[in-house]
Amino acid sequence: MTTTPPRTIRLKLPQPIGRLLARLLTARTVRPGAVILPPAALKVQGPTLLYFKTEACVACEGLDLWVGQLAASAGLKLRVIDARRGEVPLHAYGDDLLLDEGGEVRRAYGIRVFPTLVLTNPSGDIERVVMAVPEDPEAARRAVTAGLGLDSPA
Template sequence: MALSIRRDVVRDDPTSPRLWTVLTSGPFARRWIGRPAPTAPGLTLSTERPTLLYFRTRGCTVCDLVDMQVAQACHQASVDLVIIDRYAKSDDPADRAIYDQPGNLLDKGGVINEQYAVGVYPTFVLVNPEHRIVLKDVGAKAKPEVFKAYLEEQFRLAQ
């Protein structure tokens, strides 16, 4: 049995990930380790503690399952968390108010997603205090019950 995945790409649609974006979010993500973290408007990285950039989007079931575990693991491991939503959870103004809070970004136009080559959600990029990438991983394979332990192990290795 063969599995085929088809993704229609619209050339002028900025939400359509390019092939290199999809590849660098999956099998070739290790190439990012050790590189300087790209700078982006509105994105602030800590110089004292590691920062986890948590890329998520509307309709991502895995994101919804691990949101609280990501926040708890970051808190327990003293890792700053920046949540970068590709699209708002809804068009309701009450849902958009969360992006006025520190640590929550709405990536209008996908600029930050593109700079970090995010094409799969959720994606996690762990940046050390020297602003070097120490982990880039896709969380779709993580089961919610083991996700907390997985994050804690990654944070431990990054310190």
């Protein structure tokens, strides 16, 4: 028995509806200056980049390998919070992965849009937040680098 891989479905909405939907989805997302005590499962011990992603996220695919390089070049710890509902080997992202199957971590940060990147310090102070990343990998990298105030890795 062979199974077909899942298809990505893209919806084109008129711009006013798309903007309204984006505002509604991001209205409760954590903002810079907020303080959220990081859940113990994240093991935050220094400046940390939280990368919220999911399996149906086209823009996430273009960031997956690069975001680790960005975090390393900026001296940040990386934590990948994966909202994946399918099966993924636990070793797929190494020790940086947290499978957020119940959604507790996403809810703590108000994440409803993927990918979302949150730059935080150990005390829970949110320094930067980047959402609504373009699907084009180069444009996504530029948006993330600028949004986080970091230099892009070579």
